[in-house]
Amino acid sequence: MSDPISSAWDRLRECPQSTLFDLFGADPERVGKLSRRLDFALQGHDDVGMLLDWSKTHLDDPLLDSFEALATACGFEQARADLFGGGIANPTEGRAATHGAMRGSGTQPHVEEAEALLARMGMLVDAIHRGALGEVNHLIHIGIGGSALGPELAVDALTRDLSLVDVHVVSNIDGLALEQAFAACDPATTLVAVASKTFTTIETMTNAASALDWLGKNGVSDPGGRVIALTANPERAVEWGVDETRVLPFPESVGGRYSLWSSIGFPVALAVGMEEFHALLAGAKAMDDHFRETDGRANGPLLAAFADQYYTRLRGCQTRAVFAYDERLAMLPDYLQQLEMESNGKGVTIEGAPVSAPTAPITWGGVGTDAQHAVFQLLHQGTALVPVDFIASIAPGDELDPTHHRQLLMNCFAQGAALMAGKESDDPARAYPGDRPSATILVDDLDAATLGALVAFHEHRTFANAVLMRINPFDQFGVELGKAIAGQIDSGEGQFDASTTALMAAAGLR
Numbered sequence: 305m306s307d308p309i310s311s312a313w314d315r316l317r318e319c320p321q322s323t324l325f326d327l328f329g330a331d332p333e334r335v336g337k338l339s340r341r342l343d344f345a346l347q348g349h350d351d352v353g354m355l356l357d358w359s360k361t362h363l364d365d366p367l368l369d370s371f372e373a374l375a376t377a378c379g380f381e382q383a384r385a386d387l388f389g390g391g392i393a394n395p396t397e398g399r400a401a402t403h404g405a406m407r408g409s410g411t412q413p414h415v416e417e418a419e420a421l422l423a424r425m426g427m428l429v430d431a432i433h434r435g436a437l438g439e440v441n442h443l444i445h446i447g448i449g450g451s452a453l454g455p456e457l458a459v460d461a462l463t464r465d466l467s468l469v470d471v472h473v474v475s476n477i478d479g480l481a482l483e484q485a486f487a488a489c490d491p492a493t494t495l496v497a498v499a500s501k502t503f504t505t506i507e508t509m510t511n512a513a514s515a516l517d518w519l520g521k522n523g524v525s526d527p528g529g530r531v532i533a534l535t536a537n538p539e540r541a542v543e544w545g546v547d548e549t550r551v552l553p554f555p556e557s558v559g560g561r562y563s564l565w566s567s568i569g570f571p572v573a574l575a576v577g578m579e580e581f582h583a584l585l586a587g588a589k590a591m592d593d594h595f596r597e598t599d600g601r602a603n604g605p606l607l608a609a610f611a612d613q614y615y616t617r618l619r620g621c622q623t624r625a626v627f628a629y630d631e632r633l634a635m636l637p638d639y640l641q642q643l644e645m646e647s648n649g650k651g652v653t654i655e656g657a658p659v660s661a662p663t664a665p666i667t668w669g670g671v672g673t674d675a676q677h678a679v680f681q682l683l684h685q686g687t688a689l690v691p692v693d694f695i696a697s698i699a700p701g702d703e704l705d706p707t708h709h710r711q712l713l714m715n716c717f718a719q720g721a722a723l724m725a726g727k728e729s730d731d732p733a734r735a736y737p738g739d740r741p742s743a744t745i746l747v748d749d750l751d752a753a754t755l756g757a758l759v760a761f762h763e764h765r766t767f768a769n770a771v772l773m774r775i776n777p778f779d780q781f782g783v784e785l786g787k788a789i790a791g792q793i794d795s796g797e798g799q800f801d802a803s804t805t806a807l808m809a810a811a812g813l814r
């Protein structure tokens with residue numbers, strides 16, 4: 305007899321697979337059934353509103369019934385309760401995942417700890433704005449992966465109109481990245497944020513040392529006094545030389561790629577002010593509440609995860625694409641790549657057994673309309689089936705003639721319609737197969753609160769996918785081996801394969 309999870313997958317595999325054309329034809333209520341309007345009234349901040357339209361995916365009632373049964377078999381409700389209840393959501397590292405607490409969703413002790421840490425960050429941000437560290441016009445934020453992508457996304461999205469401080473996020477060890485930031489900053493009015501959960505990451509520590517060197521060589525008498533550390537390892541930051549008053553800690557149980565809400569968000573707060581940062585948190589909290597309190601298909605992130613599982617495990621899609629029809633979200637595909645691929649790109653289940661089906665697809669994407677003129681050919685006529693997400697804002701971010709925004713939205717909607725409808729032609733080269741899925745997230749306006757809700761939506765979607773696949777989304781051991789081998793190359797120890805040895809010799813590394 306098969307176990308309940310296998311039975312649920314068997315049932316899913318037995319569901320009839322209809323075309324989108326047939327699904328729309330068969331059910332006039334389809335758009336209403338597979339769309340969710342989320343309206344969040346936030347205290348002290350602008351309300352958040354967004355429409356989630358999953359009707360152009362192949363989900364239908366039999367599939368949704370079966371996915372809901374799968375969620376039950378996988379213990380989704382208990383896993384969700386454990387996540388918010390501070391249970392061991394990350395068993396391989398034996399700890400909770402408390403990023404939700406940073407925005408007020410979690411156990412009382414976790415939330416109180418988060419509030420105290422954010423209050424500390426707020427005091428430093430306000431003090432800097434008031435001139436406590438002298439004139440500050442620039443911030444070079446040094447971090448990588450989760451210590452860079454969230455801040456970069458949020459700063460880029462929220463500072464188009466006004467930025468209190470000019471922020472440059474530098475992640476790559478390639479010195480060109482840091483040189484570019486140096487060229488744009490006046491050392492006399494520049495602060496350096498060193499963002500690293502572990503405070504050991506080689507790229508970040510090397511870049512931080514070079515940034516201090518640059519300050520010192522350019523007339524700053526106390527370079528160390530210009531550094532702020534953002535870390536879950538405050539002792540190490542102090543050892544490295546950062547004054548305790550400028551170390552902003554965050555809890556170990558907040559994962560790197562989930563850390564935007566913690567002191568890793570310092571550059572965002574410095575650029576837009578603490579009030580806007582709190583709006584970002586409030587938007588995320590509202591999405592937490594929706595995710596926590598809504599069951600089954602009515603739950604937006606869970607519905608999205610049902611579609612993700614359908615395409616990955618039942619239709620064999622190896623990639624999924626995200627196109628933001630909004631310049632302010634240009635960094636979103638990069639951000640989602642880490643969130644989804646580092647979380648769910650796993651080969652073993654939560655029990656440590658090899659997975660029996662594919663896990664995270666490759667997340668990729670870009671901005672519309674640019675991407676239409678570069679990669680959409682493959683989406684429309686290529687041989688790979690790629691589920692697409694479109695993300696757009698009803699309110700424009702620009703102040704130019706409204707025709708810009710109108711064209712932007714029209715193009716976004718046209719692409720989803722074209723992917724689905726396809727087009728017949730006597731000439732095979734000019735025919736479009738159609739029946740290609742997409743989902744659309746249409747936000748009312750892309751402000752700080754909405755961005756918070758959007759990012760939290762994807763965090764919960766990623767978590768829901770992990771629960772349905774029975775994997776741990778909160779560890780990332782797959783990144784360690786390459787780091788260890790780089791260390792061996794650096795120290796000259798260890799034996800390498802003939803190809804690597806030849807490459808090292810060619811580059812003069814040996």
Ligand code: F6P
Pocket residue numbers: 448449450451499500501502503504505508560561646780783
């Ligand atoms: O190598 C991967 C990783 O550990 C990510 O998970 C993390 O976001 C990034 O490196 C940076 O790590 P840290 O914040 O400790 O410098």
